[in-house]
Amino acid sequence: MSKKNETNKASVTLIDVAKHAGVSPMTVSRVLNNLSIVKSATREKVLSSVERLNYSPNQAARSLAGGRSTRICLLYGNPSSAYLGELLMGALEAVSTYGYQLVVNRVPEDISPESLRKDLHRTWDGLIISPPMGDVKGIRRLLNEEGFPTVYLGCFSENKSACEMGIDDYQASIDVIDFLVGLGHSRIGFIQGHPSHRSSAQRLAGVEEGLRRAGLPAGGDLVVPGFFTYRSGMEAGLQLLKARNPPTAIFAANDDMAAGVLAAASEMGLKVPRDVSVVGFDDSPIATTVWPNLTTIRQPLSELAGRAVKTLGDMIGEGKRQADTSESKTYLEYSLIKRESAAAPKAD
């Protein structure tokens, strides 16, 4: 157990702020919660006192008094605990900073929008959705219709007003091709991601553009389908490697598939990267598990989740609906992590 005063510096309260600003506590509360309209001069006074005093509201008191507590739900369908783990780390930190409650919910991947609607307003104040659920049309439509505060992670859409964050899959894929070309590769195979993920299309587009810029042939038998699974990567890898004129480098749209390519190469007696280079995407745990370790694109997942929580909190606080939000696409920085699986092609 720990008394508050052991850890918190004698905390400044709403009343302190009120005194400092020369208004009533009620007014401070109103400013803080954007409730009814406060004269803007008053508002500014209060805000500056808040800043001056470095005030931050006591969540316990808040929820005791008003029963108002912001509940943010992180919804996921895919049980990749690695992906989820990173997301959780970031979300947890942000949630405790802003005093929200975090609810983590697993739902069947084929959940009907209707069963979601039920929980919506009754249970949560905002939603963070990760792929592939965020790519499901019915779910997006529901959330949009309801004007429910939602942040989509890693799944961009054409809907201009939807709040979406992630990395630029298109540009990241171009970067991978640039990297491979820079190494000296001129026959580069690509294994696509699952067709139901929008990011798959963007990664493919990036590859094609990168190849085009390098003046290299794109498409044809160098692009094969995949489903984000190890096994599909293995089969696709076999297919590419057994072609009459096999690629010297293979870029797979995620790490699981890239690991599958490693297995395919091994099965054919090929050494990576000596005989063929392999690049993945995501920097998931398997990237540093398999040998050789995978060169791959790293997404800042925990930062992503943190930003999502903050943004969602703002949306809810300002009573914004998705439709009101203007700039709502946020691209975070990714990085190309160079490890052992890619190297220059061997001299013929």
Place this chain on the structure above:
Amino acid sequence: MSKKNETNKASVTLIDVAKHAGVSPMTVSRVLNNLSIVKSATREKVLSSVERLNYSPNQAARSLAGGRSTRICLLYGNPSSAYLGELLMGALEAVSTYGYQLVVNRVPEDISPESLRKDLHRTWDGLIISPPMGDVKGIRRLLNEEGFPTVYLGCFSENKSACEMGIDDYQASIDVIDFLVGLGHSRIGFIQGHPSHRSSAQRLAGVEEGLRRAGLPAGGDLVVPGFFTYRSGMEAGLQLLKARNPPTAIFAANDDMAAGVLAAASEMGLKVPRDVSVVGFDDSPIATTVWPNLTTIRQPLSELAGRAVKTLGDMIGEGKRQADTSESKTYLEYSLIKRESAAAPKAD
């Protein structure tokens, strides 16, 4: 935002309980917090009212009034986000049930006990430690000396009073051998875990016992060292498979190494499970990623974390120190998950 009454059934308060039990609110509070001694007749009355009314304390009020909030820290050194993710899920749920605060902290694996000591009482009320940190002597000694409420996950020691939870590595390993023997295998190889983890020794002991019971030779060239990494599993697999009289089944002390064995088999042109069966341990994500999927032992990690939170809360609440706790080893149920990587040996 959501009003409390929208979600909570008109909640029963401490006052309701007091009325029901015919005592003052203060007495109820005392019973609930095991503070000063309450006459046991009174105590029972209160407790039964609590049960009858299905009362659960409002954490917000609790922390507002007393500033008493229990902070539990989950400490980890190894960045396996998959393992951590599962642990987090369980911990989060429990924490919200009991109204504790969860702090998740990553520390360098080689952290000095001294730098830990600093944070100890100032910041946390209890600690959950996962391997391999829980196997570090210096850290255990520090925690023990300080009498700091701690639950060790997955790392059992000889210290009788330390509170430790996990699965029975020894028995689980025996079960794997039984399973393999039942399938018809009589030459079974074993790849050991990292020597710094105590669980490694227990898994080895289980294997030896299982083999002994089956009347099979143990040890010798059938037991090779490993370090829990994919690469060490691959090398160990190669070593086993290249022996003059190779095993027909290989049990690796974790899934990463088992996946490495798969790679080794592939490199030698062997098919799993046709030519050799492979069994892992942990049921980590890689088990269902690689192909064939791994037969393995599943640990109930999220349940484990949940139990740890609850236990820790009790330890803290009752002001118990480790040394006072009596039965402090908890074994949770594991399960042997049968997938594609193990089958009967082929008829010669």
Place this chain on the structure above:
DNA sequence: CTGAAAGCGCTTACAG
């Protein structure tokens, strides 16, 4: 647009 009052559910002293 702003304020004075009351109360959220619990716990802290302080008395018996």
Place this chain on the structure above:
DNA sequence: CTGAAAGCGCTTACAG
């Protein structure tokens, strides 16, 4: 061993 009082920091009506 048990209770009556006051208050934690905020927000909800309710008034101006």
